[in-house]
Amino acid sequence: MLAGTNAPVKGSPMFRPAATLSLALLAAPASADEITETLQSAITAYEEGDVQYALDELDFARARLVELKTDALAGYLPEAPEGWTRDIDTDAGAAMAMMGGGVATEAAYTSPDGDVYSLQMFADNPMVASMSAIITNAGAMGLRTDRIGRQKFAIQDDQTMGLVANRILIQLDGPDAETRKTLLEAMDFEAMAGFGS
Structure with missing residues (x-):
């Protein structure tokens, strides 16, 4: 997509530098809360002996962390001329x-x-x-x-x-x-x- x-x-340069990671950082707190909750859920599932659910939660948390990192990398893309x-x-x-x-x-x-x-x-x-x-x-x-x-x-x-x-x-x-x-x-x-x- x-x-x-x-x-x-604005100004004379053909391109301006990419904005820093402000957009990614603005989105980070809500995502971080979701990640924290998911990791805690994994720990709870592990303590209760539900290893498969713990693994599922860890996979979900990892996917969200990768999304955050991908968004941060995109922050370095320069603006359009x-x-x-x-x-x-x-x-x-x-x-x-x-x-x-x-x-x-x-x-x-x-x-x-x-x-x-x-x-x-x-x-x-x-x-x-x-x-x-x-x-x-x-x-x-x-x-x-x-x-x-x-x-x-x-x-x-x-x-x-x-x-x-x-x-x-x-x-x-x-x-x-x-x-x-x-x-x-x-x-x-x-x-x-x-x-x-």
Whole structure:
């Protein structure tokens, strides 16, 4: 399911940095209460000898915690540039359990001319480790590289890839390399490095 937003930018930059995790944090207390109650229910079920129900409650609590973490990761997605639209894929992280765990988020940015840029982020997933070798050795593999802030990115055809804090993979696909770079420049990599801590 896609949730669309228009985000006009005030001022001169083409993009503005993503808002911090305010939306996720606003939702956190109610979710945290639900998680606390579910964990307590699991403990009660265990003490009463109902192991299966305790496991069910733990699975439910874990799913809610993953949702919170996914929402927090989505908080690092940059806003749409002026005149563009941003569509966040709210189901992007659903398959992560089958891919070894972790969380993911994705957004599509569409220009007034119809060009689409797809930004994906994966955190704490085994795939991240496997891709880090490609990014680290991009030059030796014949790929172009670029620095955005203090982050190294590998560029191949219509894709730019980078790794933040050795645990968050950023992959941006789109037709123009300079536009991809401008979008990535709007991201707060320093804040992202502390994600989940």
